[in-house]
Every structure is written in structure tokens, then in C-alpha cells.
Amino acid sequence: MSDMILRTEHLGVSFGALKAVNDVSLEIEKGKFTTILGPNGAGKTTYFNLISGLLKPTTGKIFFKDADITSYKAIDRIAAGMGRSFQLTNVFPMLTVHENIRLSAQSYSKVGARLFRSHRRYDAVNSKTDEILERVLLPHRRNALAASLTHGEQRKLELGMVLALEPEVLLLDEPTAGMAIEQVPVMIDIMRDTHQRGTTVLLIEHKMDLVKQLSDRLVILVNGKVLADGNPTEVSQNPEVLKAYLGGGVLDATTA
Amino acid sequence: MGSNVRLSFDKKPELPKLIALAALITVFLVIPQFMRNTQLIMMSRIFILAVYGMSYDILRGYTGFINLGQAIFFGSGVYMGVIFLNMQNDLWFFMMAAGSIFVASVIGGYVMSKIVLRTGGVVAAAMVTLALGEIVRNIAERWRTVTGGQDGLPLRFSRVALEPLFTTRLGAYYFAFVFLIVMTFALRAFVLSPTGRVLQAIRENEQRARFLGYDTQKYKTIALIVSSVAAGFSGLVFAVIVRFANTDYLSITYTLNALLITLVGGTGTLYGSILGSAFVTWIQNFLLDLNRSLGWDILRYPMLFVGSLYILLVIFMPAGLLGGFFQLKNWWDRKRLSRATDNTPEA
Ligand SMILES: Nc1ncnc2c1ncn2[C@@H]1O[C@H](COP(=O)(O)OP(=O)(O)OP(=O)(O)O)[C@@H](O)[C@H]1O
Numbered sequence: 202m203s204d205m206i207l208r209t210e211h212l213g214v215s216f217g218a219l220k221a222v223n224d225v226s227l228e229i230e231k232g233k234f235t236t237i238l239g240p241n242g243a244g245k246t247t248y249f250n251l252i253s254g255l256l257k258p259t260t261g262k263i264f265f266k267d268a269d270i271t272s273y274k275a276i277d278r279i280a281a282g283m284g285r286s287f288q289l290t291n292v293f294p295m296l297t298v299h300e301n302i303r304l305s306a307q308s309y310s311k312v313g314a315r316l317f318r319s320h321r322r323y324d325a326v327n328s329k330t331d332e333i334l335e336r337v338l339l340p341h342r343r344n345a346l347a348a349s350l351t352h353g354e355q356r357k358l359e360l361g362m363v364l365a366l367e368p369e370v371l372l373l374d375e376p377t378a379g380m381a382i383e384q385v386p387v388m389i390d391i392m393r394d395t396h397q398r399g400t401t402v403l404l405i406e407h408k409m410d411l412v413k414q415l416s417d418r419l420v421i422l423v424n425g426k427v428l429a430d431g432n433p434t435e436v437s438q439n440p441e442v443l444k445a446y447l448g449g450g451v452l453d454a455t456t457a
Numbered sequence: 458m459g460s461n462v463r464l465s466f467d468k469k470p471e472l473p474k475l476i477a478l479a480a481l482i483t484v485f486l487v488i489p490q491f492m493r494n495t496q497l498i499m500m501s502r503i504f505i506l507a508v509y510g511m512s513y514d515i516l517r518g519y520t521g522f523i524n525l526g527q528a529i530f531f532g533s534g535v536y537m538g539v540i541f542l543n544m545q546n547d548l549w550f551f552m553m554a555a556g557s558i559f560v561a562s563v564i565g566g567y568v569m570s571k572i573v574l575r576t577g578g579v580v581a582a583a584m585v586t587l588a589l590g591e592i593v594r595n596i597a598e599r600w601r602t603v604t605g606g607q608d609g610l611p612l613r614f615s616r617v618a619l620e621p622l623f624t625t626r627l628g629a630y631y632f633a634f635v636f637l638i639v640m641t642f643a644l645r646a647f648v649l650s651p652t653g654r655v656l657q658a659i660r661e662n663e664q665r666a667r668f669l670g671y672d673t674q675k676y677k678t679i680a681l682i683v684s685s686v687a688a689g690f691s692g693l694v695f696a697v698i699v700r701f702a703n704t705d706y707l708s709i710t711y712t713l714n715a716l717l718i719t720l721v722g723g724t725g726t727l728y729g730s731i732l733g734s735a736f737v738t739w740i741q742n743f744l745l746d747l748n749r750s751l752g753w754d755i756l757r758y759p760m761l762f763v764g765s766l767y768i769l770l771v772i773f774m775p776a777g778l779l780g781g782f783f784q785l786k787n788w789w790d791r792k793r794l795s796r797a798t799d800n801t802p803e804a
């Protein structure tokens with residue numbers, strides 16, 4: 202069992218009568234690239250909110266590295282090695298790109314609570330920040346305010362901020378959301394690169410075509426429930442999934 | 458997201474800047490020699506209220522937290538100064554007062570953070586701090602044996618006082634000026650420290666700061682403590698200048714003074730408070746003088762003018778004096794840059 206890094210057992214949450222996440226039991230294998238696919242409102246983001254500690258579940262449990270973290274606060278989950286990005290860009294708008302990433306690198310280096318010594322004099326933080334800037338292809342935007350970036354650049358920054366935490370498990374919520382189509386392959390490359398460095402990735406996506414090659418495993422989430430789960434070829438040929446695709450058109454498989 | 462303008466000196470100090478700073482300091486070391494007592498007093502007040510403004514900026518400008526009870530710490534500093542120096546006015550008793558106000562501010566800031574940070578949201582926190590401030594002021598007003606109640610507590614200099622620092626206006630000027638410089642460097646170091654950076658992150662987006670692994674409550678507590686200590690110290694030095702303590706210094710009026718100083722100077726700039734303090738203190742003094750010489754009744758309500766001026770300032774220079782300067786500079790830089798890169802396509 203030790204190669205399971207993250208596990209949810211009968212995890213669920215309700216908003217009034219709506220069961221946004223309904224009895225989801227998944228085991229995420231260490232080092233694997235797992236993608237959760239599903240239509241709008243399927244409960245994907247809510248599932249991440251439960252795992253990352255933004256929301257309290259109404260049912261079920263979450264295990265991270267064999268510890269029951271269901272009652273952990275968000276920061277304790279991050280300290281344990283979890284990192285997440287947000288579907289809606291969630292950065293520090295009036296700080297520069299460099300400062301945004303540096304805050305994250307600073308947290309990773311655990312020098313956050315130091316007083317009275319200039320933040321510039323922490324070499325490990327600075328080099329980490331530069332490394333991440335390179336990885337997300339933003340060195341040329343280093344001194345731009347986050348608020349002044351294009352949407353695509355903000356998505357890269359959003360990703361860079363979580364990468365700088367060097368989490369063991371990376372939860373990525375639609376990193377390509379709203380990006381220009383020609384920018385998408387760049388994001389895919391960054392994700393592949395991160396995975397190849399040994400990080401366990403749990404990705405939320407909308408479009409199957411984008412992630413079929415990238416993923417070791419696909420999980421289809423519909424109405425808060427797991428509809429299908431397995432390797433990408435199997436899942437994409439699963440009749441129920443195909444029905445969901447073609448019938449209701451809930452998953453936009455046709456758009457490349 | 459507001460306007461895309463940076464409001465702080467975050468770059469490394471360069472040589473020309475250091476020279477300019479040295480020149481400026483020299484000027485302020487020399488000019489008091491040519492000043493009358495009233496001018497010396499006004500300058501000293503400007504210096505001290507600048508530090509008080511900075512203490513407020515740590516919370517409002519850097520952390521994004523509105524404390525309407527800041528005067529608790531300032532006023533306590535004034536009282537502590539008067540009470541200790543009335544026992545014996547020398548540097549030793551001043552140091553003891555400083556030690557006491559340090560301890561009191563650390564504890565007070567911590568307690569306040571524990572109370573305030575339970576409330577959700579900026580507005581609720583502001584209301585709670587307002588209530589705390591009023592409670593403290595009320596207690597001080599009732600506790601006549603210590604505070605002198607509404608009559609206040611004058612600082613009595615005995616003839617054996619050895620410290621020209623305290624007894625001459627010139628000495629006090631230098632004392633206040635050195636205080637300003639020391640505190641400016643200390644608070645600058647604080648905002649530039651990793652902790653200071655986290656405070657900015659909290660101001661910008663607290664939730665994300667948490668998701669980067671920062672215990673934001675802990676950082677807000679640190680900010681409150683640092684701010685309280687700085688406010689307490691400025692109150693203490695203020696006692697030497699005004700030679701009097703009363704409950705006004707504990708009241709919302711003095712909190713609003715700090716708020717105005719940061720508003721006028723520019724929030725989140727730290728140094729803006731120096732300009733803000735100069736402006737606010739000067740204008741209040743000016744109106745009082747004008748009232749004295751002209752005797753116009755309406756001038757007896759200086760806040761009428763000061764208030765309108767602030768409103769104008771907030772409308773036309775929302776980023777404050779220093780903030781406005783940065784905006785101009787930014788605009789100028791961008792214009793220059795866009796001229797230089799006109800032919801290159803945007804990356
Ligand atoms: N805090 C909340 N309160 C009430 N309802 C919520 C809340 N968060 C999500 N929901 C609802 O739960 C359902 C699932 O939302 P969620 O954001 O998880 O979907 P999603 O799969 O991420 O969709 P998308 O692809 O659009 O991002 C939606 O119907 C949504 O309206």
C-alpha cells in the first residue's frame with residue numbers, strides 16, 4: 202500500500218440538497234499522472250477543495266501518505282507536501298511576477314518568519330525563484346505586476362507559484378482554462394516536465410484530447426460521482442463515457 | 458485590482474540615493490540651530506508622528522488590516538513617559554519607561570490580535586478595535602489617581618534634570634530626529650524581511666497566502682505586535698515633546714490622525730508617513746496660528762478645513778503624496794520605455 206500517496210474514502214460534500222461530491226473513493230498512486238475529467242459542475246473543483254482543506258467534507262475521509270488528514274487545516278496539508286493551483290487565477294495582483302513566485306519559494310525554504318534581514322539575501326530562495334521563472338517561461342516578465350499580465354501569463358504564474366512549493370502531490374485545477382489554443386501545448390510541456398521530475402500529479406481537465414497522452418490514468422467525474430476510472434484508452438472507449446460524450450454532449454471530446 | 462502602480466521603494470538603495478539621504482539628514486541636523494522654539498516643537502512633532510504613521514502603515518498599508526484602536530498604544534506610550542519621567546527625569550527612567558512600554562505593547566498587541574483575529578473580515582475587526590480603544594480610554598478617564606482623568610497629567614521637569622535632551626527644545630528636536638531615523642531603518646528592515654513580504658501577500662490575497670503554506674493569523678499577530686511597539690515608542694517620545702498626557706492621546710482622534718497621515722502620505726509606502734506627518738501637522742499648526750492672528754471664529758474649527766482638504770486629497774491624489782509621486786514616476790518610465798521599444802513587438 203505504500204505506493205498510494207493520496208486516498209479518499211467515500212468522500213462527499215453537500216450544498217443544501219446538492220451532492221456536489223458524492224461518495225468518491227479514489228487511490229492516487231505515487232509518481233503517477235492522474236487526470237480527472239468531467240463536465241461543468243461535475244464537482245471537480247469541489248473535490249480539490251475537499252482534498253486541499255478549503256472545504257470540510259460531510260462524509261468520508263482523506264488519507265495522505267497513510268495519515269488521516271481529514272481534520273487537518275489547509276496549511277498543515279501544505280506542510281505535509283500537498284500543493285494546489287486554482288482554476289480562477291489566484292495570485293497577488295499588485296506584486297511582481299518575481300515577488301509572487303518568491304513568496305512561494307520562501308515558504309518552501311521555510312524562512313518565512315524571519316524578521317529584520319532583507320528578503321533579498323536568501324540565496325536559496327532567489328535561485329529557486331529564478332529556476333521556477335525559467336520553468337514556467339516567464340523570465341522576461343519578471344518585474345511586471347501580476348495584474349498587468351495577459352491571461353495566459355497569469356495561468357503560467359499560477360502554475361509557477363505551486364511548482365515553487367515542490368509539493369509531493371500537485372493538484373492542478375484546469376491550468377489551461379481560458380488559454381489561447383496555441384499556448385496550451387506549452388502548459389502541457391510544463392506539466393509533463395514536472396511529472397518527469399518525480400512529482401505525483403492530479404490534474405483537472407475539461408478536454409480529453411489534451412490529456413490522453415499525458416495521463417497514466419483517467420477518472421471521469423459526473424454529477425459528483427465517478428463514472429469511469431482506468432487507463433486512458435480504456436476509459437475513452439468506455440461505452441458509458443462515450444454515451445456521456447455523444448449523447449448529452451457533456452464532455453466536449455470533439456473539440457481539439 | 459485597482460491601478461497598476463507600485464507603491465513602494467523596493468529596490469536596493471543606490472549610491473546617489475544614499476548621498477541624497479545623507480545630504481537630507483545633514484540639513485535636518487543643521488537647520489534647528491536657526492529655529493525658534495515653536496518651530497522646533499512643530500518639527501519634533503512631525504518626526505514623532507511620522508513614526509506613529511509608519512506604525513499604522515505596517516497594518517493598513519502592508520497587512521491590509523484596519524486598526525481603529527491604534528491610539529491605545531500611542532496614548533499608553535505618552536502616559537508611560539510622563540509617569541516615569543515624573544518619578545525622576547533622567548535617561549535611566551526614560552529607558553525604564555521604554556522597557557515598560559515595549560513589554561506592554563508586545564502583550565497588548567498579542568492580546569489584541571487574539572481578540573481581533575477571531576472576527577472574520579476587515580470591517581468586523583475594525584469595529585472590535587474601535588470598541589477596545591474606547592474601553593481603554595474610558596478606563597483611563599476613570600482611573601484618576603494614575604492618569605489625572607480628564608485634566609491630564611503634566612510632565613514636571615525638576616531643576617536637577619541633567620538631560621538637555623529633555624529640557625531644551627533643541628535637545629528634544631535632536632532626540633526626536635534620531636528616533637525617526639532609527640525607527641525608519643528598523644521598520645524598513647521589517648517590511649523588507651521575509652515576514653514583511655508575507656504581510657504584503659496577506660494584504661493582496663490572504664487565501665492564496667495560506668495556500669502557499671503561510672499561517673496568516675500568526676503573521677498578522679506579528680504585524681500587530683511590531684506596529685504596537687512602534688506606536689508605543691512614538692507615544693513615549695511624544696511625551697517628552699508635549700510634556701503632557703491626557704486621554705485624547707488614547708482616543709479615536711489620535712487613531713484617525715495616524716490614518717490621515719498614511720492616507721495623505723501614501724498607504725503601503727512606509728516613508729510616505731514622513732510626508733504625511735509633515736503635511737498634517739503643519740496644516741493643523743498653520744490653521745491654529747491663523748486663528749490666533751486673524752481671530753476669525755470659523756478658524757476655531759480647524760478640522761473643518763483639514764477635513765475638506767483631506768477629502769480633496771483623497772479624490773485627486775488617492776495614492777497619497779508619495780504614492781502620487783510613484784504614479785508619476787511610473788507613468789514617466791512607461792512612456793520612456795514605450796518610446797524606446799516602439800518597434801519591437803510585444804513579447
Ligand atoms: N461553495 C459552494 N456553495 C454552493 N454550491 C457550490 C459551491 N461550490 C460549488 N458548488 C456547486 O457544486 C457543483 C460542482 O461545482 P464545481 O465547481 O466543483 O464543478 P467543476 O466540476 O469544477 O466545474 P467546472 O468545470 O465548471 O469548473 C456546482 O453545481 C456548483 O454550483
Ligand SMILES: [Mg+2]
Nearest residue numbers: 245246247288
Ligand atoms: Mg472547476
